[in-house]
Amino acid sequence: MLTSLYPPITPYNSGFLKVSCLHDIYWEECGNPQGVPILFIHGGPGAGISPIHRCFFDPQFYRIILFDQRGAGRSKPIAECRENTTNDLIDDIESLRVTLNVDRWLIFGGSWGSTLALAYGQTYPNHCAGFILRGIFLGSQWEIDWFLNGMGTFFPEAKRKFLGLLSEDESKNPLVAYLARLNDPSPTVHNEAAHHWSAYEQACSTLKPFKSGPDLKGSANESLALARIEAHYFAHHNFLKTNALLEGINKINSKPAFIIQGRYDVVCPIYSADKLANQWPVAKYEVIEDAGHSALEPGIRLALLNATENMKTLGNF
Numbered sequence: 159m160l161t162s163l164y165p166p167i168t169p170y171n172s173g174f175l176k177v178s179c180l181h182d183i184y185w186e187e188c189g190n191p192q193g194v195p196i197l198f199i200h201g202g203p204g205a206g207i208s209p210i211h212r213c214f215f216d217p218q219f220y221r222i223i224l225f226d227q228r229g230a231g232r233s234k235p236i237a238e239c240r241e242n243t244t245n246d247l248i249d250d251i252e253s254l255r256v257t258l259n260v261d262r263w264l265i266f267g268g269s270w271g272s273t274l275a276l277a278y279g280q281t282y283p284n285h286c287a288g289f290i291l292r293g294i295f296l297g298s299q300w301e302i303d304w305f306l307n308g309m310g311t312f313f314p315e316a317k318r319k320f321l322g323l324l325s326e327d328e329s330k331n332p333l334v335a336y337l338a339r340l341n342d343p344s345p346t347v348h349n350e351a352a353h354h355w356s357a358y359e360q361a362c363s364t365l366k367p368f369k370s371g372p373d374l375k376g377s378a379n380e381s382l383a384l385a386r387i388e389a390h391y392f393a394h395h396n397f398l399k400t401n402a403l404l405e406g407i408n409k410i411n412s413k414p415a416f417i418i419q420g421r422y423d424v425v426c427p428i429y430s431a432d433k434l435a436n437q438w439p440v441a442k443y444e445v446i447e448d449a450g451h452s453a454l455e456p457g458i459r460l461a462l463l464n465a466t467e468n469m470k471t472l473g474n475f
Contacts, residue, residue, distance in 0.1 A: 160463040163213035167222075175257055177228070177250045178241050184232035185225040185254055189217035194287075194475050195260045196466070197251070198224040199278075201269035201293075204387030206231025206380060210454070214266070215466050223263070225254055227274075230383050237383040239341075239390040244297075244397035248278050255285060264469060268292035268453050269426055270388075273396065273403070276434075279413075280406040287474055288414040289441075290465045292458060293423055293451050294431035296403050297396035301430060305392070306332055309362045312424045316361035323354045337393055340386040348386070349378050355385035362424045365450040407437045414472040415441040416465035420449035420458055442468075 172186035186207075196215060200207050207224045215222045226233040228242045228250065251274075255263065264287050267275035272291040279286045295301055310317025321329045328335035339351035391397065415438055419431035428445065435443035442465075446457035453462060 160467055161460065163210070163459065163463065164215065164217060165213070166209060167212050167217050169212075174234070175225075175250070175254055177253055178246070180235070180238065180241050181228045181246075181250075182234045183225055183228060183250055183254070184234075185223065185258075187221060187223050187258070188212045189215060189220045189222040191221060193219050193221040194470075195221045195223060195258075195263035197255075197263050197265050198222065199251075199265065199267035199271040199275050200224075200227065200230070201267075201271045202230060202384050202388055203227060203247075203270045203274075203391050204230045204237070204384040205270070206233075206383065214453075214459075214462055216470075219470060220466070223254070223258065223260070225250075229387050231380075236379050237386045239387060242387065242390065243394070244274065244277055244391075247274055248281050251278050252282055252285075255282075261285070262287045262475070264288050264290065266290045266466070269295050269451065270391075273297045273398075276403045276407075276410075277398070279410045280403070283409045283413075286410060286413060288469055288472060289410070290416045290418075290462065290469060291434075292418045292453055292462060293426045294417065294419060294434050295426045296430045296434065297398045298401070298430075299395060301426065302333075302392045302395070304427065305359075305425065308427075309358075309424050313362045316358050319361075320354055320358035323351065333389060333392055336385070337389045340382070340389055348382060352378070352382040352385040355389070356381040359384075359388075359425065363451045364455055365420065365422050365448065404433060404437060407434070411438040412440060414469065414474075416461075416469065417441050417443045418458060418461045418465060419443075419445050420451055420455065421445050421447045422449065423451040425451040 169186035174182040229238040265275045449455040449457040
């Protein structure tokens with residue numbers, strides 16, 4: 159059983175893929191060029207990738223592929239919401255697969271990354287060998303409402319700070335108010351809103367605050383990308399039809415999968431993971447009893463590492 163992340167690794171290949179007249183997405187490859195392809199799909203939407211994400215995978219076995227979704231990370235333009243929908247992101251993943259000459263790959267995604275992994279997999283099931291999913295988010299309206307309102311049940315201090323930026327009237331519909339501020343042309347206005355949005359999410363993401371370890375605070379651009387793109391997706395119901403991902407699960411639920419969920423995940427409550435696992439009979443469903451949402455919490459990190467190890471013998475490569 160693995161107990162720690164793999165050592166830091168440098169990409170052997172990287173570049174930008176032009177996916178529209180407006181957007182260029184950043185991608186990179188690490189590990190074994192001849193290895194089993196595995197795609198890392200980041201959360202948010204808008205969160206972007208970081209070097210630590212490369213370290214969940216055995217670099218001798220896997221051809222590790224990571225990319226920044228539209229408007230996120232190193233993709234250009236940053237924090238751009240035009241031409242940015244779930245279907246656009248699905249198309250981008252497929253374009254990346256073709257560009258990198260991958261036949262079939264494993265899909266690894268957490269939080270919004272699990273949403274996009276499921277949406278991509280159901281659109282292109284023949285190109286997916288299996289799934290490793292964490293902190294399940296099915297993109298439903300109740301999950302959006304929970305993020306905006308319910309998380310404060312457990313983190314009232316964070317919720318007070320989140321709403322503290324808004325007037326009393328604006329607080330009645332924080333999504334609309336934040337969306338307006340995040341898209342305000344003034345950097346002072348949109349950066350302040352992005353800081354408050356990102357701080358709210360981060361404060362609710364772990365069972366216990368990290369006292370040491372990775373620095374989870376991003377730059378102003380990173381916070382803006384996360385907040386603006388999340389609000390954009392939430393305002394459009396994540397560009398998904400009601401219950402779409404569960405209704406389409408039969409397209410992929412015969413494929414090997416690991417579903418890993420923190421018992422006390424307040425950002426993406428366990429209710430969604432439980433519903434997904436019950437419709438995926440071959441999936442190995444693991445509830446981490448002493449964890450919240452973050453992939454870097456000890457129990458979740460360990461479960462993800464061992465999922466990537468165990469998938470070596472389960473995937474049909």
